Amino acid sequence: MQHSPAPPGPDGAPEATAPRMTRRAVTAAATAAALVAGAAAAFVATAPDARADAPPGIHVADGRVVEADGTDLVLRGVNHAHTWYTHTTGSFADIKAAGANSVRVVLSSGDQWTRNTPEDVADVVDLCEENRLVCILEVHDTTGYGDTSAPDAATLDQAVDYWESLYPTLAGTEDYVMVNIGNEPMGNDDATNATWADATSDAIVRLRDIGYEHALVVDAPNWGQDWKNYMRPAAAGVFASDPDANTIFSIHMYSVYNQHQTVTDYLEFFTGAGLPIIVGEFGWQQTPADVDEDWVLSEAERLGLGWLAWSWSGNTDPYLDLVLEFDAANPSAWGTRIIDGPDGLRDTAVEASWFGEGGEPTDPPTDPPTEEECTAVVRVVGSWPGGWQGELTVTAGDAAVDGWDATFTLPEGSSVTQAWGGETTTGADGVHVTNAAWNGTLAAGASATAGFIGSGTAPAPAPAATCSAG
Template sequence: MKKSISITLCAALLALSGCSQNTSSDALSSDISSAASESQSTASQEESSGSSLQNGNGGFKVEGTKLLDANGKEFIMRGINHAHTWYLDEDTTAIKAIAETGSNVVRVVCSDGEQWTKDTENMLETVINLCIDNEMIAVVEVHDATGKDDKTALDKATDYWIEMKNALIGKEQYVILNIANEWTGGWNGELWRDGYTESIPKLREAGIKNTILVDAAGWGQYAKSIGDYGKEVFDSDPDKNTMFAVHMYGTAGKNSSVIEKNLKYAIDNGLCVIVGEFGYTHTDGDVDEAFIMKYCQENGIGYIGWSWKGNSGGVEYLDIANSWDGSVLSADWGENLVNGENGIKQTSVKCSVFTKE
């Protein structure tokens, strides 16, 4: 989403509509000691299952179409986007209020300084710690690259995260890195692929081990880019720890068949996907938000609604709350997202890193 919050979309003008590992062993042996050794090894693997060590990075790990947390438990996102970089003074109030909706994740709008005031390392650490203190996972994203078909915008976002890596390293169990919000406005899957297959290895080389989240091309709504090139983007990650997001407004989220088709582009390719943004309507048409939530719930897919508060430029209707403290939710959008059937309160499960189990 853009600040005018035409935000992410402009997609109104777009013409097109739009995780699990199996291990097996054939090794059979009549040798009793070999069989015992193999049995002991299997038992040891089962015993370690569910520990953070199995995820290698000590944090989240993509396994096929699923996202596992640091304890090896499946994590399904249910949350809300928060416009941090535009409303710094509201962070404490907003994040506490978002937690009170039952959300298990906050997607945090950040800036690399290209378009808005640059988030410093200290600012990032502060907002991330607010999310952790309120027992929610933080998904951080650079918004300055929104809708830009210029590869330098993605390069700048990538360089920014490398500069800010100390705010991410050591917090792999709490923070997911959404490199750039809706990079590429055009429906150009090749450009999208080429940008991310270059960006992701740079981040890994810099020592960033957090799970990476990549928005689809076309203002986040061109889900076919994931179907066509998502596997190449995933394979470019040396850690094989990248997932994808489709943003659903009047183009990608207009009806049940389009919604299902757009999410299956990833799923049918064995990739992990979430709905990283959606509303109940937008400048490019109505959105079937009830089906988005229903389909995600039935299929174990995460969703994050846009956005808590602060929308402007004629799209104020996308505010989930009428006040920063969440005392009144918007009738047409917030009430349905938070309290509706398949909404956040009914379906959200806190990440196990915050539980005592």
């Protein structure tokens, strides 16, 4: 949906709000809830065919979202309205510190809001990687296409045009970046919604033809809530249209989902059909209607499904702000529920294993804190005959650091020939990497990365690294 929430007018359309962020309400929410709750038995889905070769990076396997190595990836994160607040880059570290393992980032193709450039998107992706967050990028300009209350909304085809311009930026990031083709791509116009399956399938095929091997995420119509059941019966066919069999469905749960059974029926339809689904957005309320947010969280945990709460901060009406004024030290009641409540971020989020030491909850450990000022990890990103690429990740300990220095030893016959993200020297005790001017100050638990090219054969395993604070 568009953001922040707007109360519905008498015809079900949203009232006027500030152009920055507006949330669309759904017509006849109470009736819709009954329709969604009772409709599951009417649809029969065919389990998707398996593909012989799994795509690189994050992908779908047996109806589940997994990492390249087959590790289950259960998204536990928040939405961040980056396109309207491009200066709030510190939010990525704050979101990680709140326990999230992922962030859904609002981008604009320029059709409704100011276009995010490839350079800006590259910075977002770097921030996600530095903070060890799976990055779900979405184009927001498609929100409500075909609805009279969204006259400037873009089509999914226009969204793919934008993704085509970003392909050189995003190629090779499949391990930690997912492409959410278009946010809530259609409103409540029935004729437009009837085209959802074909338009979505066409967008998927175009992205594959461009070269995208990322996991693709597709939002439901009806402002993301699918209260008239357009996505549910068509999902198997849309999944089958993806030659990579790597498409994930996303439902947004607001006022339509105000009863236990409505939530359960929708999610279990997909899991029963072997189709991957996440809750891409949800809140605790959609003015003026309630949402059964506790049940959304508990059912997602029971079924092992991902979710991303709306939203970190910046809503025009802040009742859905998780933190107020982008201040991580000032969470709202909604934020406290999501961050520290049962089935919330600290309770359930597990960091993606690709980042090097996954498999551990992202909440602070219960053991006594260590005295380490910082830690450093080196990993091999890729290799070729005669050379390889490495990445160094430095993470602050229990206190902030102002400058860092990492050291590691390369095997005989290998040396650093090029480096970025830090000042690199080689001495008798190994390779030293000190922070660059822009990444030396780290909050407690925050991370920075530096990269380098090595000559010779890539070491296996990657060399151990040590770190000291400057």
